[in-house]
């Protein structure tokens with residue numbers, strides 16, 4: 280009986296003990312969770328104070344990645360580039376990005392640029408990063424000044440053109456709207472101005488073949504390509520024509536060149552050109568440049584005016600993916616399509632300089648047609664700076680920008696380690712996952728000792744890409760989807776040009792006809808006028824009017840057809 284009564288008591292004690300232990304565990308968990316929450320809040324506040332209001336977990340993951348890889352960064356050195364130099368420049372996070380709680384998702388550890396795309400697993404809670412790394416001639420981080428960017432990628436080209444000998448040098452700024460192209464090119468232009476005149480003053484630097492203030496003039500021409508039109512930004516936005524002569528030389532008919540004799544004159548022209556440029560506000564940039572702006576600096580022989588060398592500074596229009604333009608009106612849509620067509624052609628043309636592409640499709644766009652000699656000349660050198668926004672909401676764009684830049688010079692990246700490097704896969708991923716919620720990231724299996732830095736870079740670049748990766752606008756395959764629309768836009772611009780020219784011609788002819796009619800009326804009211812002659816002349820005038828109206832109607836019909844086609848195709852694309 281006594282033993283029986285003990286059992287329930289023991290069991291009750293055990294149960295009580297279990298409950299007490301569970302409560303203690305729960306309390307411990309509560310304390311731990313509170314500590315985690317507190318630590319998270321403190322980290323958030325620290326991030327906020329440091330100007331990083333974005334997602335604290337993603338920020339933490341990016342920080343971990345940087346800590347693991349920062350020792351792979353190399354010092355910048357002069358790249359002895361033969362023909363092409365490709366760089367990336369990251370700008371700092373801006374107020375707009377902070378306001379939408381973007382975090383910094385790009386790391387530039389020269390010569391590598393890595394985009395950390397924030398991802399959620401299917402459970403909707405677990406966070407992880409996809410890292411896309413690319414290697415360039417230079418990777419400039421947000422703390423690098425434009426002076427330094429200039430020194431490595433543009434200064435060698437200034438020296439090259441000052442040496443004369445038919446040199447053709449081109450500096451391109453390429454990137455998403457708002458990523459810093461105009462900011463970078465603006466300052467580069469100022470430095471070019473100073474350097475050119477300093478070099479030209481030093482007459483002995485390049486010998487007789489080279490350019491000096493004594494034997495050469497330095498003149499500037501600035502124009503933009505916008506909406507199928509080429510407009511002179513230094514001469515009342517006059518419309519210009521690109522022509523190719525019998526020898527295949529491209530001539531921009533009507534373009535005015537202005538001689539500059541010192542940096543101040545040069546910069547005044549740049550300023551004027553900049554003010555006249557076509558801009559619109561876009562989501563990403565309040566003053567987005569919608570045109571390609573080309574500033575050409577031409578060195579000519581003082582005695583015979585012969586062109587000795589040329590430097591082109593090209594601030595490209597912001598690259599936008601098709602998806603971003605879905606809600607745009609026709610003007611903005613066609614604008615974007617034209618920009619994309621020219622950027623695709625540009626990529627192929629630059630690749631041809633280095634022998635990466637057999638095909639030089641310079642006729643595919645006005646931009647590449649105008650820059651033909653930058654691609655086909657034996658004395659051509661090119662520098663491309665890909666500017667990127669660091670915001671996490673731009674990560675897809677940034678990957679596209681880097682991929683575009685990467686494809687320009689795949690295989691022969693100027694080597695930051697002092698020897699020629701082998702081809703790296705242009706786009707590879709390393710994963711760095713937090714699960715569930717937040718967990719330590721898994722580092723790539725890299726040897727981190729200094730002597731193995733290059734191996735480590737290889738590992739980053741060649742790590743397996745086991746996640747899906749969406750091919751974006753500038754990939755070969757997806758660009759096919761846009762070809763028909765892009766062609767239609769080009770046809771639309773051509774028809775528009777023909778219609779406007781025809782319309783103008785008719786206005787002139789109409790004015791002449793009115794004068795003729797006035798004269799006819801005056802004649803018929805005179806003495807002894809032959810009414811048969813009057814009827815004959817009037818009949819000719821009326822016939823001519825009919826012809827003119829019918830011709831105009833026909834041109835208008837062709838233009839309207841293209842408008843309709845563009846509307847239908849872009850509707851189809853919006854549905855995709």
Ligand SMILES: Nc1ncnc2c1ncn2[C@@H]1O[C@H](COP(=O)(O)OP(=O)(O)OP(=O)(O)O)[C@@H](O)[C@H]1O
Nearest residue numbers: 370371456457458459460461462564567568596597
């Ligand atoms: N490296 C940088 N450091 C500080 N601010 C920058 C930097 N790059 C760009 N910015 C700022 O970012 C904003 C957008 O830059 P910018 O107008 O040069 O972009 P963009 O690429 O030319 O854009 P779009 O294609 O729309 O013309 C500007 O306010 C500019 O001052």
